[in-house]
Amino acid sequence: GENVEQHPSTLSVQEGDSAVIKCTYSDSASNYFPWYKQELGKRPQLIIDIRSNVGEKKDQRIAVTLNKTAKHFSLHITETQPEDSAVYFCAASNPGSNYQLIWGAGTKLIIKP
Amino acid sequence: KAGVTQTPRYLIKTRGQQVTLSCSPISGHRSVSWYQQTPGQGLQFLFEYFSETQRNKGNFPGRFSGRQFSNSRSEMNVSTLELGDSALYLCASSWTGLGSTEAFFGQGTRLTVV
Numbered sequence: 018g019e020n021v022e023q024h025p026s027t028l029s030v031q032e033g034d035s036a037v038i039k040c041t042y043s044d045s046a047s048n049y050f051p052w053y054k055q056e057l058g059k060r061p062q063l064i065i066d067i068r069s070n071v072g073e074k075k076d077q078r079i080a081v082t083l084n085k086t087a088k089h090f091s092l093h094i095t096e097t098q099p100e101d102s103a104v105y106f107c108a109a110s111n112p113g114s115n116y117q118l119i120w121g122a123g124t125k126l127i128i129k130p
Numbered sequence: 131k132a133g134v135t136q137t138p139r140y141l142i143k144t145r146g147q148q149v150t151l152s153c154s155p156i157s158g159h160r161s162v163s164w165y166q167q168t169p170g171q172g173l174q175f176l177f178e179y180f181s182e183t184q185r186n187k188g189n190f191p192g193r194f195s196g197r198q199f200s201n202s203r204s205e206m207n208v209s210t211l212e213l214g215d216s217a218l219y220l221c222a223s224s225w226t227g228l229g230s231t232e233a234f235f236g237q238g239t240r241l242t243v244v
Contacts, residue, residue, distance in 0.1 A: 042194060051232070060220065060237050061220070061222075061235050063233070066232070090230065106172065106173060115186050116226075117175070117178065117185075117186040117187050118163075118175070118233070120173045120175070121172070
């Protein structure tokens with residue numbers, strides 16, 4: 018079955034710098050890759066997603082890139098701000114598995130002032 | 131529109147008891163999934179219900195069960211509670227099913243087993 022690995026588990030960056038979180042997946046049939054953000058004490062919320070027919074997607078300061086050949090996708094956050102501090106989860110799904118989302122273990126992003 | 135509602139928000143139970151958690155999805159959403167979240171363990175998938183049928187199941191023991199009603203509301207039951215069941219239980223709803231459309235999470239039920 019599908020397996021999603023997420024790195025790093027913790028990432029500390031200076032405010033204003035960029036942050037990159039990477040996920041690798043094992044099932045080449047996976048075609049949907051969302052990223053969720055969970056702030057402390059709050060519920061996870063979708064921040065961006067990408068489908069396999071697209072290589073990159075941007076939304077203001079966040080972007081996601083997908084490399085289908087290497088089977089990895091990454092979240093990029095530029096000009097980080099204190100409110101970016103949270104746990105970020107990646108996931109992958111494919112139609113052959115009833116679209117079940119397989120989750121990465123999460124990355125705790127710390128923004129240092 | 132109203133978001134995903136989970137009840138109760140907090141629960142304290144004694145080892146060996148059973149518990150039922152409830153999740154009301156966003157109106158029109160037919161898929162409801164349940165997750166267990168413990169510190170440092172991420173989101174552990176329990177099961178997903180779509181149109182009253184269990185469509186996906188995670189690797190949890192049979193003590194964990196669920197169901198979905200015709201109005202898409204879902205319940206999760208844990209029998210013979212163990213200390214290790216203490217966690218935040220999250221449900222998420224989506225229109226067609228996780229992985230094809232955005233999933234909206236509830237605020238969770240924090241279960242403490244003593």
